[in-house]
Amino acid sequence: MSQEGTPLKTLIIGSGPAGYTAAIYAARADLQPVLYTGMEPGGQLTTTTEVDNFPGYPDGVDGPAMMVDLQKQAERFGTEVHIGMATAVELSNKVGGTHKVTIDNDKVLEAKTIIIATGASAKYLGLPSEQRLRGGGVSACAVCDGFFYKGQEVAIVGGGDTAAEEATYLANICKKVTMLVRKDHMRASKAMQHRVTAKENIDLRYNSEIDEVLGDQVVEGLRIVNNQTGEKDEISITGLFIAIGHKPNTDIFKDQLDMDDAGYLITEGKSTKTNRPGVFASGDVQDKEYRQAVTAAGTGCMAALDAERYLATIES
Numbered sequence: 001m002s003q004e005g006t007p008l009k010t011l012i013i014g015s016g017p018a019g020y021t022a023a024i025y026a027a028r029a030d031l032q033p034v035l036y037t038g039m040e041p042g043g044q045l046t047t048t049t050e051v052d053n054f055p056g057y058p059d060g061v062d063g064p065a066m067m068v069d070l071q072k073q074a075e076r077f078g079t080e081v082h083i084g085m086a087t088a089v090e091l092s093n094k095v096g097g098t099h100k101v102t103i104d105n106d107k108v109l110e111a112k113t114i115i116i117a118t119g120a121s122a123k124y125l126g127l128p129s130e131q132r133l134r135g136g137g138v139s140a141c142a143v144c145d146g147f148f149y150k151g152q153e154v155a156i157v158g159g160g161d162t163a164a165e166e167a168t169y170l171a172n173i174c175k176k177v178t179m180l181v182r183k184d185h186m187r188a189s190k191a192m193q194h195r196v197t198a199k200e201n202i203d204l205r206y207n208s209e210i211d212e213v214l215g216d217q218v219v220e221g222l223r224i225v226n227n228q229t230g231e232k233d234e235i236s237i238t239g240l241f242i243a244i245g246h247k248p249n250t251d252i253f254k255d256q257l258d259m260d261d262a263g264y265l266i267t268e269g270k271s272t273k274t275n276r277p278g279v280f281a282s283g284d285v286q287d288k289e290y291r292q293a294v295t296a297a298g299t300g301c302m303a304a305l306d307a308e309r310y311l312a313t314i315e316s
């Protein structure tokens, strides 16, 4: 923890693959990082089951277990990990300046560099039946969980590029994919739409919304409503994928850091630098395109290297 009057070298906000990878690299570079986990220690991977696509695990790995391992690895090199939420920031504009981060609306920490790895949260529809069955067949990541529904019938909600891409991905492994789009057209690019319509096993339904997810412990079906006619019908499925967008966790950085229209942090060129000197962004908070654990980990590494170089410059 920082001593009175001595700012931390590196404060990391967030505990997904980006945050912990930044911590591993920062600790090994002797930046004595302090990491605050946020509300969901371990990040989005703790809401998934098996992770089969992270390199180095030939038999897959349990998502929460992988995050515990990442934490242990970061701590092994001296990272201080604390449970707590960054609730406000005061980011310096000056090269070599000190940044202030308030934790849990209470304690204020000072740091020379900040690595933001606060991630993004998948949006859900908000239906009680959908929330009840999260982890029981309702998922927000087809690439993570689609494989468990191999050869089965599933549904996906959304009409953007993510939904189109994930529907196509699911169509390659599942028997049938019902795609529900709430408007009479898709928002996805024409190229992505063509990929969807080219798949014979995607049943594309426009003007369609979910009235209720059916099933007690696990997903067994959907009651669908046509929002033009009010007509309802039921289908049997075992998996429901929600692909209606993500919300980056950047509210506390508004008016201080540059963001795009959707609230993702903007970084400079191929680096993790934000518009404030000594403040770096890694993982899903600055990436709406790839959003994979391995890409988040990669940018976490980059952020630690960027922080190390920045500190070397201001200390020289």
Ligand code: NDP
Pocket: 124, 125, 157, 158, 159, 160, 161, 162, 163, 165, 182, 183, 186, 187, 188, 243, 244, 245, 246, 288, 289
């Ligand atoms: P988008 O915000 O682009 O699309 C969200 C979709 O979900 C829209 O069709 C929207 O419908 C629908 N939706 C939102 N809320 C609801 C709801 N409550 N019920 C039903 N449907 C709902 O998000 P994406 O994640 O698809 O894409 C995010 C960004 O990432 C985009 O810029 C996209 O281009 C990009 N991307 C690019 C890829 C690529 O190029 N390969 C792959 C994946 C993403 P409506 O249209 O009616 O608002």
